[in-house]
Amino acid sequence: MTKRMGRPVGDSMPRDEAAEPADPALSCTVPEAPEQTSGRGSEYPTEARNMMDIAVAAFSCDITRVMSLQLSYAFSHILHSWLGHTSDHHTMSHDGQDRRRELQEIDAWYSEQIAYLLGRLDSVSEGDGTLLDNTLVVVGRELGSTAHRMERVPFVMAGGARGALKTGRYLDVDGQDHAKLLVSIAQLMGLETSSIGNRKPDSGPLSGLV
Known part of the structure; x- marks a missing residue:
């Protein structure tokens, strides 16, 4: 997640300005x-919500403007016992169609957590809108399917x-490299870069996104 407010898009932030204190008008x-x-797997939903609540608090207090949540x-060998599952996520992902219903339930649960985060951001008034209006949340996953598809x-x-x-x-x-998405996001936040990661220089942003 990246919070952007108070600057028109395209402006870069000088190094000395990045250390300025938060707007005193914010409280x-x-x-x-x-x-x-206790760290038990069954308490994973509570721990996930705790992390998201901390992220929203940090953004609303302008303690940070960049946040990463995993x-x-x-x-993952998380056992989603609160969904009634008896096998862990990774094991089920290799069982293919036999576990399709359970895998869809897991995807739906994670989507609900993202909806919770967005709702929390949208509940915080900020300027003429909400914290969500001033934030870019990027949700991604590592694979295109359960069969290690890239x-x-x-x-x-x-x-x-x-x-x-x-x-x-x-x-x-x-067919497009996801590094282009990251370049687009970086440029959207005012960074002057044309490549990210171990890709060829000047790979550029993702066409049509911005």
Whole structure:
């Protein structure tokens, strides 16, 4: 997630300005301590919500403007027991069609967590809009399917980024390197770069996104 406010798109932030204190007009209150967990897998939903609540608090207080949240990973052995499952995520992902219903339930649960995060961001008033209006949330996954497929990997972008990004669209960019998406995001935030990662220089942004 990246929060962008107070600057027109295209402006870069000088190094000395990046260390300026937050806008004094913004005020924050110390939130209640999150519910304590013991680290057991069954408490994973509570831990996920705690992380998202902390992220929203940090953005709303302007403590940071960039946040990375990882709820799972490609070799996750999380047992989604709260969904009634008896086998872990990674094991089921190799069972193909036999586990399709359970895998869809897991995808739906993660989508609900993203909806929760967006709702929390949208509940915070900021300027003429909400925190979500001033934030760009990028949701991605490592694989395009459960069979280690590297193509057609879905990404979801939400939030207005201060009006810099047109939302409500579905873009089919099959065959494009996802590094181009990252270049587009970096440029949207005012960074002067044309490549990211171990790709050829000047690979450029993703056409049609911005």
